[in-house]
Amino acid sequence: MNKKISLFIGLFLSLSVFAQVGYTPSESNLKARAEFEDARFGIFIHWGIYSMLGDGEWVMNTQNLPYAEYSRLASGFYPSKFDAAKWVSAIKASGAKYITITSRHHDGFSMFGTKASSYNIVDATPFKRDIIAELAKECEKQGIKLHFYYSHLDWGREDYYPLGRTGWGTGRQIAAEERAKQKDDATPKEPKQLKRTYLDFMNTQLTELLTKYGPIGAIWFDGVWDQDAFPREEQPNIWNLWEQYTLIHKLQPACLIGNNHHLLPFEGEDIQIFEQDIPGQNDAGLSGQEISRLPLETCRTMNDSWGYHMRDKNYKSPMYLIQYLVRAAGKGANLLLNVGPRPDGTLPEEALERLSIMGEWLKENGESIYGTQGGCIEAQPWGVTTQRGKTLYVHILPSSQDEAIPTSLSLDIPKGTNKLKDARLFHSEQKVTFKQDKTGIALSLPEVEPGAPDVILELTFQKEL
DSSP states (O other), X not given: OOHHHHHHXXXXXXXXXXXXXXXXXXXXXXXXXXXXXXXXXXXXXXXXXXXXGTBOTTHHHHTTOOHHHHGGGGGGOOOTTOOHHHHHHHHHHTTOOEEEEEEEOTTOOBSSOOSSOSOBTTTSSSSOOOHHHHHHHHHHHHTOEXXXXXXXXXXXXXXXXXXXXXXXXXOOHHHHHHHHHHHHOSSOOOOSSOOHHHHHHHHHHHHHHHHSSSOOSEEEEEOGGGGTTSOGGGHHHHTTHHHXXXXXXXXXXXXXXXXXXXXXXXXXXXXXXXXXXXXXXOTTSSOOSOOOSSOEEEEEESSSOSSOBTTOOOOOOHHHHHHHHHHHHHXXXXXXXXXXXXXXXXXXXXXXXXXXXXXXXXXXXXXXXXXXXXXXXXOBTTEEEEXXXXXXXXXXXXXXXXXXXXXXXXXXOOTTOOOEEEEEETTSOOBOEEEEEXXXXXXXXXXXXXXXXXXXXXXXXXXXX
């Protein structure tokens, strides 16, 4: 057992902030958590029949499209240019270590060959191919971990009841009856759990995902927030989370569970997810929860949309994306960066260009990101730090390519930090002169030309940090 896995076990036994009172993760699960943290970079894929409308993955809800008509999109879905090998090759070249793909989104369409419903890519489309199976095979071939996004809510099924706060305009009979009931009773009594047929449907699909496609790195749940009328403590029962989590860990003990519910983790969860924000920030208004001791991940759109949106060309710059990856690592979190494929199965050129640039940067600088922890120095106006063993990586992140790199830097080292032995520019023989006293370390940097998204200093201490 390596040192990092031992550390995980020690933390589990000593810290209650895991929020996992009755769940004991297996040794293989703890190992998977350590490997997940080491990865630091993954790619999110939002893809479904909604891509045909080019208006994002929420189009069924935002446009109040009747399920009876929306579901007909499946009969025309034929992604003739989908090539799992090209996808995985491009993602691997980006430096990402895993892929998280939507197996089923809120519209209820399954992107795999499920026996639980005919509303899936094999049975309902002329394509007739299981893209999840093809992707799983290629990920195994190229050494990329595969994770599955899975939606808890469904805007089409009649047995998704009680209704949440979305999907009221999709033409379900149950929605009409619910509206009538609410008119008659201002405070109707809600059931304390979703319908058993719907819960069984989800369990069947989760079983398929974990028995048909080989080892799966994680199940990435989304949609618990739809039932926000219920208090936090009732959410696990409403959604039957205990049963689902037990099922997943029984089928694949090493499979990690994350849930994008915007709350502190529930019992049985293995990672904590933050949406559109680095842990500790809440600029997007979705990540105000406290930070647990579980491995952390922040998911982020490359433009402004998750699913393919033909009018959304507001792609973030390569410099911004590289710096976001670095800032996430500085907080001890992975970055899950999203790409929304076109309906023909191709990845947008803007996305491929950025993935390529990030890959080239990580080839040179990945040592300061992969396998690191968040640095002992909190984020500063000039940037962040990451660390591994005796090494502290200082990441100076300019706000623009033209911004001058500072020639001096003061670091407030936490009390008890050991003596600094050496300081230099990362991947360079250029020494950085320094002076250390009880209050911190003063660094004098050589002149560095502006333009790089990240100027990295490598500081080596006498003992492990």
